Amino acid sequence: MKLIKKVRLKLHNGKKKVARISGNVAVKVKFWANVHYLLIDLSLYREMHGINSGIIAHRKRTIDGNTSFLRRCIHRIEKGLSSKNRRKKFAEQYILDAVIAFKKEFESKGFSETINWAYNTFTTYFEEVEHTPQIDKAHKLFDEQIVKLDTRLIDKREMIRAGMRNDITVTYEDYQSLNLRRRSVRSYKNQPVERDKIEKALSIALQAPSACNRQPFSFKIVENKEKLLEVGSLPLGAATFYEDIPLMVFAIGDLSAYEYIKDRHIIYVDTGLVVMNFILALETLGLSSCVINWPDVKEAEMKLARSFDLEPHEKCVTCIAVGYADDECYIPLSEKKKVNNVIEYY
Ligand SMILES: Cc1cc2nc3c(=O)[nH]c(=O)nc-3n(C[C@H](O)[C@H](O)[C@H](O)COP(=O)(O)O)c2cc1C
Incomplete structure (x- = not known):
């Protein structure tokens, strides 16, 4: 691993001409692209590092509150609740993890719009879904958490039907x-x-x-x-x-x-x-x-x-x-494509 890193740095830093030639070959020869981006051009390596750092941070955060994991769970529950063919019981595999994430989120960050959203969604879920031992366990944990919430902060909301939304006023x-x-x-x-x-x-x-x-x-x-x-x-x-x-x-x-x-x-x-x-x-x-x-x-x-x-x-x-635009400045025409140039029906 150390050797690869050394070779990489040497090639990347020293030989710009080699890198250019190699880059030109890489766009033509698939195999060489792998060699080029592994050893010579490190741009993708940096991207990889960013992605990996994200995954590691995500996994670590499951310990002390992971907002995006919680938001994803709540989203999945809402999708289940709003489904036309709603099942009597669903989310059984992850409901306990979702409530644990809710608990950790609240303990580490306090009240927030995410907690509010989760509260409303869990409440509907536990009221409407058919209970199983696993769902009961999650429900019990949820009930233990909500007593800690200041209910005055909660904006209690329920899903509305599509036809009940505001009339559209923008033409x-x-x-x-x-x-x-x-x-x-x-x-x-x-x-x-x-x-x-x-x-x-x-x-x-x-x-x-x-x-x-x-x-x-x-x-x-x-x-x-x-x-x-x-x-x-x-x-x-x-x-x-x-x-x-x-x-x-x-x-x-x-x-x-x-x-x-x-x-x-x-x-x-x-x-x-x-x-x-x-x-x-x-x-x-x-x-x-x-x-x-x-x-x-x-x-x-x-x-x-x-x-x-x-x-x-x-x-x-x-x-x-x-x-604020300088009123005297010109604005490029920037012609846009026409619809029939960008669509294909199937
Ligand atoms: C992702 C993106 C990057 C852009 N980068 C630049 C930029 O670096 N410099 C610049 O002057 N304009 C930049 N623009 C503006 C575009 O040149 C402009 O949107 C395009 O020419 C169409 O013109 P319009 O925005 O007036 O419709 C960028 C636009 C987008 C969407």
């Missing part, structure tokens, strides 16, 4: 107009962005769907000028305008939300959905934005990790420049 044309108005703006007025507006936009953005409702993201909001210059220079795509950005948001995905390697891409999908909601919401508040690419560059990753004190499993997914 297709409204939504079209919002989307046609939003365009990437890269030149801003020298005017601060109010925190209140960022939080209002985020509170809507967070309504986005996410896999198993785990919501594996957080956002670093940078408004301090010095910090903006420090972190704004890292994503190369803003090199020409980062000095004038009034506020930046760094969207961070958390790979410790997952137990299995197969789920490693979810942070990008879930965070992307929030970001889209966010930039549309900003538009309704009079703010403009530009999403900025966060490429996988080792030096930039390391600097950002230091700057925000990130763990190896916390990955920047993308960043967003936010500000």
